Amino acid sequence: MFMRASFIIKGDICYSENLENLTTRENSYLVCVEGYSCGVFDKIPDEYKDLEVCDYSDKLIIPGLIDLHVHAPQYHFRGLGMDLELLDWLNTYTFPHEAKYIDTEYAKKTYEKFVGDLVSSATTRAVVFATLHVPSTIILMDMLENSGLVSYVGKVNMDRNSIPELQEVCARESIENTIKWLDETKVKYKNTYPIITPRFTPSCTDELMESLGKITKEEKLPVQSHLSENQSEIEWVKELCPGTKCYGESYDRFRLFGEYSKTIMAHCVWSDEYERKLLKDRGVYIAHCPDSNMNLSSGIAPIRKYLEEGQRVGLGSDVAGGAYLSIFRQMTDAIQVSKLFWRLIDGNSSPLKVEEVFYLGTLGGGEFFGKVGSFERGYELDVVVIDDSEYRTEDLNLRQRLERTIYLSQHKDIKHKFVRGNKIF
Ligand code: GUN
Numbered sequence: 001m002f003m004r005a006s007f008i009i010k011g012d013i014c015y016s017e018n019l020e021n022l023t024t025r026e027n028s029y030l031v032c033v034e035g036y037s038c039g040v041f042d043k044i045p046d047e048y049k050d051l052e053v054c055d056y057s058d059k060l061i062i063p064g065l066i067d068l069h070v071h072a073p074q075y076h077f078r079g080l081g082m083d084l085e086l087l088d089w090l091n092t093y094t095f096p097h098e099a100k101y102i103d104t105e106y107a108k109k110t111y112e113k114f115v116g117d118l119v120s121s122a123t124t125r126a127v128v129f130a131t132l133h134v135p136s137t138i139i140l141m142d143m144l145e146n147s148g149l150v151s152y153v154g155k156v157n158m159d160r161n162s163i164p165e166l167q168e169v170c171a172r173e174s175i176e177n178t179i180k181w182l183d184e185t186k187v188k189y190k191n192t193y194p195i196i197t198p199r200f201t202p203s204c205t206d207e208l209m210e211s212l213g214k215i216t217k218e219e220k221l222p223v224q225s226h227l228s229e230n231q232s233e234i235e236w237v238k239e240l241c242p243g244t245k246c247y248g249e250s251y252d253r254f255r256l257f258g259e260y261s262k263t264i265m266a267h268c269v270w271s272d273e274y275e276r277k278l279l280k281d282r283g284v285y286i287a288h289c290p291d292s293n294m295n296l297s298s299g300i301a302p303i304r305k306y307l308e309e310g311q312r313v314g315l316g317s318d319v320a321g322g323a324y325l326s327i328f329r330q331m332t333d334a335i336q337v338s339k340l341f342w343r344l345i346d347g348n349s350s351p352l353k354v355e356e357v358f359y360l361g362t363l364g365g366g367e368f369f370g371k372v373g374s375f376e377r378g379y380e381l382d383v384v385v386i387d388d389s390e391y392r393t394e395d396l397n398l399r400q401r402l403e404r405t406i407y408l409s410q411h412k413d414i415k416h417k418f419v420r421g422n423k424i425f
């Protein structure tokens with residue numbers, strides 16, 4: 001049987017206990033037994049004294065970051081069309097580009113770059129959109145599995161309102177493709193899991209949504225999609241789905257909104273009170289993607305309000321709506337847009353703090369994967385080891401070093417990465 005590793009990491013350790021509380025432990029020992037954390041100690045406890053010690057003294061030790069929403073095929077054209085809003089950007093850049101993934105050679109080349117860059121980033125787990133193409137999606141899943149990262153990957157469903165080169169001809173064809181893909185991938189991997197992925201309501205007929213809802217229920221599969229990102233999109237959904245009280249209902253009426261399985265909805269920039277209650281009641285995870293929301297002029301999601309309401313929130317890069325894979329970057333963007341929200345939109349709100357965005361990018365998103373995103377005892381152990389010497393000045397405490405790392409670190413500063421206790425590099 002496959003055995004997960006046991007070892008100890010020595011260094012300057014930071015992790016979230018919860019939204020408010022960040023634990024910082026200088027020169028301490030993080031104990032990993034068979035891939036799980038046994039906690040952080042000042043001295044190595046006797047019972048663990050025979051374990052190997054990885055000495056990363058003076059380095060920053062943090063949980064792996066979690067990307068709750070990223071489009072792998074879009075990595076290749078990020079930074080283009082950023083003068084457009086969502087629907088024009090989809091039609092002009094995104095759909096024609098995703099259509100290229102009918103070519104598996106193209107998929108191999110571009111997915112290799114995406115996975116390589118994700119591995120060298122601070123992200124250890126991601127929830128990923130592929131394209132509607134089954135062979136290319138399986139190529140991506142094979143590569144992610146080989147990388148050692150943990151991921152959910154969705155073959156995208158879309159049977160209306162796209163360009164002819166990127167559309168399944170009918171709901172039946174889309175479902176047949178989905179079943180074929182699930183048959184091949186459901187039990188193939190250790191760290192890579194399929195997730196049901198209706199692109200967004202404008203891309204999916206009612207017939208397709210209904211069948212996806214049935215598959216989700218029968219197979220107990222998780223779901224991801226987009227919700228209330230852009231005002232023109234929301235108006236369009238109202239026209240497409242008469243009688244629904246909010247955009248979220250266009251998923252919920254087909255049981256694709258957290259009723260049977262865990263669900264991520266990206267954005268939720270414009271969710272009204274009714275939709276927010278539905279999100280809360282169903283325990284849906286909100287993927288906050290501030291880089292994307294700025295680039296596509298979508299707006300500012302009211303994350304402070306969501307946190308006060310007790311919503312489940314994590315961060316997403318939303319490449320290529322977002323131009324950067326870095327979840328550190330999403331943390332700083334989340335702080336910045338929350339300041340603009342407070343200054344320009346709602347003076348009763350308050351900006352997000354470093355502790356809070358660090359929580360969102362680790363524990364907040366990590367919960368989708370189980371006990372993930374912290375070093376508290378019992379959590380699965382994903383670790384990133386960072387050399388912050390380039391921007392570390394003598395007078396900084398550990399919390400300040402973490403803050404500077406969030407703002408200033410680069411891929412080259414990430415020295416080692418462990419996922420589920422396995423050393424990736
Ligand atoms: N809504 C539907 N498809 C997409 C996409 O690819 N990116 C973003 N940001 N929103 C979407």
Ligand code: FE
Pocket residue numbers: 069071226266318321
């Ligand atoms: Fe997206």
